[in-house]
Amino acid sequence: MNTRSKIEEPVAKEFQQFNDEFANSLKSETRRLQSAIIQIQHAVGKHVRPLLVLLTAKACGKITEHTINAAVLLELLHTATLIHDDVIDETKERRGLPSLNAIFDNRVSVLVGDYILSSALIRAIQTRNLQIISIVSNLGRDLSEGEIKQLETAEESIVDEEAYMQVIKKKTATLLSACTEIGAICADAPVDIVEKSKLLGEYLGYAFQIKDDIFDYYKNEDLGKPTGNDIREGKVTLPLLYALQHAGPAELETYMTLLRSKVFTPVQVDQLIDFAIRKGGIEYAENRMRHYHSKAIELVDSYPDSDAKEALILLANYIIERKK
Secondary structure (H helix, E strand, O other): OOHHHHHHHHHHHHHHHHHHHHHHHOOOOOHHHHHHHHHHHHOOOOOHHHHHHHHHHHHHOOOOHHHHHHHHHHHHHHHHHHHHHHHHHOOOEEOOEEOHHHHOOHHHHHHHHHHHHHHHHHHHHHOOOHHHHHHHHHHHHHHHHHHHHHHHHHHOOOOOHHHHHHHHHHHHHHHHHHHHHHHHHHOOOOHHHHHHHHHHHHHHHHHHHHHHHHHOOOOOHHHOOOOOHHHHOOOOOHHHHHHHHOOOHHHHHHHHHHHHHOOOOHHHHHHHHHHHHHOOHHHHHHHHHHHHHHHHHHHHOOOOOOHHHHHHHHHHHHHHHOOO
């Protein structure tokens, strides 16, 4: 049995139910909208977030219909933000496939994203839990704020690790944190366990995003993410950030001038990637990623022994060991 199967095994039945309900949520009688939805279904990822909801709920006690509903709404919200992000970043490819805005146009993509976001909000109301509705409402605001903060740091060429961490907290960590927090809430876990679960998701979110950012510095077509794509968008992620912070004055001026120019040819992108690698940026980012992974594992260890707990550990390991 491979690692993915072992992760899913404790919640296999519930995960299948999630998949069925998620597919049913992505349906429309409008021809163009349904055509776009089919494209989205072809490009769906590994469903890490709903797995986090289900496994956390089971590790905390039980999975209910509200848990399944929460898993669907959070994946719908995630899907909507990816569509909108691709429009904002003018991304033409996701996971090796053309993005929605590459196939249709920005107008259709934004409307499809809005439709899916509305579907998520309907699901949130169906939980009949004001605490969950509040978490999801705040999450939507955080995700938007994170995207705007990322645009600011890119446009102004801000080289600051604290600003970088604020961005990935808003853009990634808050979503995974909501998954684990809501999973615990749906299991009627005590307040202290809900808080631990919330923090668990946040740590996993940091590790997940740093791993994603590291991918940008490797030439591997299998990643489904073009090498140097973040750099071409002016995003200074952790490996390059570390390199800039540890460069000499002349070297720093050279690369900051390049970043501020906002003109990124293949040669210039390669120069920045090589600079980040040469200065130890990859090793630093990997160490930070492992730091958050270790903190997450410590929290998982506080759960009672169960197959769901073991699967959460496997999922945490998968997040930092994955190849794409």
